Amino acid sequence: CVGLAALIDLVHLMFYPPRCDDDDASCPIDEEVAKLLELKARLGGDDGKHQFVLKTAKGTRDYNPKQMAIREKVFNTIISCFKRHGAETIDTPVFELKETLTGKYGEDSKLIYDLKDQGGELLSLRYDLTVPFARYLAMNKITNIKRYHIAKVYRRDNPAMTRGRYREFYQCDFDIAGQYDAMIPDAECLKIVHEILSELDLGDFRIKVNDRRILDGMFAVCGVPDDKFRTICSTVDKLDKMPWEDVKKEMVNEKGLSEEAADQIGEYVSMQGGMDLAERLLQDHKMSQSKQACAGLSDIKLLFSFLQLFQVTDKVVFDLSLARGLDYYTGIIYEAVLTQAGVAAVSNEAQNGANAEESVSVGSVAGGGRYDGLVGMFDPKGRKVPCVGVSIGIERIFSIMEQKAEASAEKVRTTEVQVMVASAQKNLLEERLRLVTELWNAGIKAEVMYKKNPKLLSQLQHCEESGIPLVAILGEQELKDGVVKLRVVATREEIDIARTDLTSEIRRRTSEA
Amino acid sequence: CVGLAALIDLVHLMFYPPRCDDDDASCPIDEEVAKLLELKARLGGDDGKHQFVLKTAKGTRDYNPKQMAIREKVFNTIISCFKRHGAETIDTPVFELKETLTGKYGEDSKLIYDLKDQGGELLSLRYDLTVPFARYLAMNKITNIKRYHIAKVYRRDNPAMTRGRYREFYQCDFDIAGQYDAMIPDAECLKIVHEILSELDLGDFRIKVNDRRILDGMFAVCGVPDDKFRTICSTVDKLDKMPWEDVKKEMVNEKGLSEEAADQIGEYVSMQGGMDLAERLLQDHKMSQSKQACAGLSDIKLLFSFLQLFQVTDKVVFDLSLARGLDYYTGIIYEAVLTQAGVAAVSNEAQNGANAEESVSVGSVAGGGRYDGLVGMFDPKGRKVPCVGVSIGIERIFSIMEQKAEASAEKVRTTEVQVMVASAQKNLLEERLRLVTELWNAGIKAEVMYKKNPKLLSQLQHCEESGIPLVAILGEQELKDGVVKLRVVATREEIDIARTDLTSEIRRRTSEA
Secondary structure: OOOHHHHHHHHHHHHOOOOOOOOOOOOHHHHHHHHHHHHHHHHOOOOOOOOOOOOOOOOOOOEOHHHHHHHHHHHHHHHHHHHHOOOEEOEOOOEEEHHHHOOOOHHHHHHOOEEOOOOOOOEEEOOOOHHHHHHHHHHOOOOOEEEEEEEEEEOOOOOOHHHOOOOEEEEEEEEEEOOOOOOHHHHHHHHHHHHHHHHHOOOOEEEEEEEHHHHHHHHHHOOOOHHHHHHHHHHHHHHHOOOHHHHHHHHHHHOOOOHHHHHHHHHHHOOEEOHHHHHHHHHOOOHHHOHHHHHHHHHHHHHHHHHHHOOOOOOEEEEOOOOOOOOOOOOEEEEEEEOOHHHHHHHHHHHHOOOOOOOOOOOEEEEEEEOOOHHHHHOOOOOOOOEEEEEEOHHHHHHHHHHHHHHOOOOOOOOOOOEEEEEOOOOOHHHHHHHHHHHHHOOOOEEEOOOOOOOHHHHHHHHHHHOOOEEEEEOHHHHHHOEEEEEEOOOOOEEEEEHHHHHHHHHHHHOOO | OOOHHHHHHHHHHHHOOOOOOOOOOOOHHHHHHHHHHHHHHHHOOOOOOOOOOOOOOOOOOOEOHHHHHHHHHHHHHHHHHHHHOOOEEOEOOOEEEHHHHOOOOHHHHHHOOEEOOOOOOOEEEOOOOHHHHHHHHHHOOOOOEEEEEEEEEEOOOOOOHHHOOOOEEEEEEEEEEOOOOOOHHHHHHHHHHHHHHHHHOOOOEEEEEEEHHHHHHHHHHOOOOHHHHHHHHHHHHHHHOOOHHHHHHHHHHHOOOOHHHHHHHHHHHOOEEOHHHHHHHHHOOOHHHOHHHHHHHHHHHHHHHHHHHOOOOOOEEEEOOOOOOOOOOOOEEEEEEEOOHHHHHHHHHHHHOOOOOOOOOOOEEEEEEEOOOHHHHHOOOOOOOOEEEEEEOHHHHHHHHHHHHHHOOOOOOOOOOOEEEEEOOOOOHHHHHHHHHHHHHOOOOEEEOOOOOOOHHHHHHHHHHHOOOEEEEEOHHHHHHOEEEEEEOOOOOEEEEEHHHHHHHHHHHHOOO
């Protein structure tokens, strides 16, 4: 029980919170000075008007229509895949009670955005979709579900936006919760990554697989003290960015590991293979001493047998150097990387500032694993719900798709308009509105210029610019004859179509068959 | 220029902000006490474990898969309509610089969620989509665009969630920005409302139309002092919830209007009609004295002529009592209401706690208008971009659709799975995985149970529960014969299908033709 004096102290702290209570690297004094100078500049404006700073918040961006068109295409591919595998979807609020997020992200907690205390609950913006998912399961006592969730998450990180890193960014998660037979849902997650990356056509890729238990077992048999597992693991995690020599140096010099232990780890983490490697390690005289490692290795074997049935072993590799950072993984872990030279260059650049905690690898575009303990952290009785999931690195995929679109000759369309209703003559606004109404009512995507007497040229220009393939041109003669002149923008071909046949003709010419 | 002393004061204020600087009705002391008691209870827990409060933040909710299925259906209908009219889409960050929102919402500004000052910029959650849209246009110097934006907005309001009001809720906006000939884009907005409400099949509806200039002109000719236009306008706005007598009382007793002026207003605001009413008022000896009113009335006439061509006049009514609250409207305003008895009852309930600022009317499901000045507020040189738009009251539509789904016998499906791959015998896991892989690779939506040897009954039960129409059953005999037993869940009919014909047979049976 907390004493009265302590309560009074707490009250005081609440009314006069110390300002520098977070670990943010930026100096608050500098920030204050900058703020004051900005304020001064604004107040000093001679016209008395507010001088707005016309910008989005640091680390955020607007999506313009072109970016939205690409985003929509990527989402459609991914969602189709999730639905093909029978997933439902849920949504959670953008903010959670602060305490829901407390203690889930280790030292990254300092990156959580808090809302101002305006009287009421203490709230924070969600940091990922996994913790809200676990909270949702515990709160609704759901013990099995297969769900996807695509939404934005928030991290008060130092953004490197030119390199595709933001403070507001999408996550795209698929998870299977429930008590099932070993490795079947785990294998389906990898099948899903395989399908999505193949369909998005991002170039060749590899899916690296490892198991938290194999890592822990390996550390144990190599003589890493128990309390150093976590920190040595995060050093191993750097192997995709640093050569072994540097990783070893960090282990020995910074983390205080013995040279022998480091060398033994070095031998293991250079190993890559498939089911055969798992079999070999099960026979390994050192590795086989760890029960944990053996359990992990047996599961890797089982996993590969399912992956064979799913026809995805061509891309999957068992890689002992894979050591994803997140604390909550308890079993299998995986990460997909793009291996194509061109994309690797892009991603290399994106890599420099990458968040060490996720998407760690050069060209990493998906990652995930099994986390059997997280839901139990929310359950009052600690009841566990085993989970396995994958997060698609959608922001990096957007960047790649945007760059591909830039490089390609083909223009990205931002609307789906099939036909523009136009006229060459004056005083036909009413006739144009009548015709476009006919088309809308028939479900045709159609536009008309919002001018009484637009020039034909400007109407055609609009079609060129926005990729509208057809123009339905009305004139006195056409009206008299009960026809519409249908112009194909690409070829400039023009033909008269009976008005009654117009919608079917437009449909025929714009159906993607 | 601000003096040094003032700067020092500002610094002091920034380090020791006064706590009670907002107009929130809730008492901060009570809140603090509640918080401390909660803290105490938590610290006092005897097992040392955190006692999580398992809930979402006040005024927010999760969407479960059923709600998401309904939400997706509604969104698809609305987005199809927006696309049919050639709209692009954009997205903006969930938070804006605080100053971007400052001075746009009048006294409702107190409902804005601010982020905690964690060093850096002062940020607020977006309050609507219109102000970010205007900021986007000004920032990117865009002078014409037709865009929709569907996203969540945040208001620190006192929620009445059982009545469908939340602190986090969707807005669904369509806007046309650009200098065009009068009333053409305005009419298209009404056409869009007509299409969406018809397609969603929510029952009969009316779209009320008025013009801010007609209201202002009416107030002028009725003798309302200039500085009372706004406040009298907000009283008129209550006419859909209060009888005229009460509205008049508020005008006279609270707002200090003369009884004569109030009576004159009372006469006008009881008028409803179509183009004919606009013509009549243009001849009205009082109304015709106001240039503003005449401009508005002429535009109403023009609007109705376009609405006739768009074939939507059956639902549109010119209603002088319509007076939407938002400050930024400069011309035409409109609001769609559901008129069906059944729905009205639902909405009536939803109404009691409704935000007076928007969706004001009983059963209001869409609203909007012309706002030609807002973008100019963001442009450093004050350049205006005329805009007209409509916001679909999507949260109310969700509620209605959810209630309809509850009432209907038909089950809402939360997945689109076409077939379940099952077996009646043991040891066929591998065969099931092989078959489901074939189906996935062919683009069929398929599921398999994550068990080595699931019971046939539990597999069939899962189909019943989640509405999967077909089961592909494998057994030793089927494997030998190269067939699959296809079972229709609804009829229990079973037929053997050659394995090579399976995907086409599933497609044939599950295509909605």
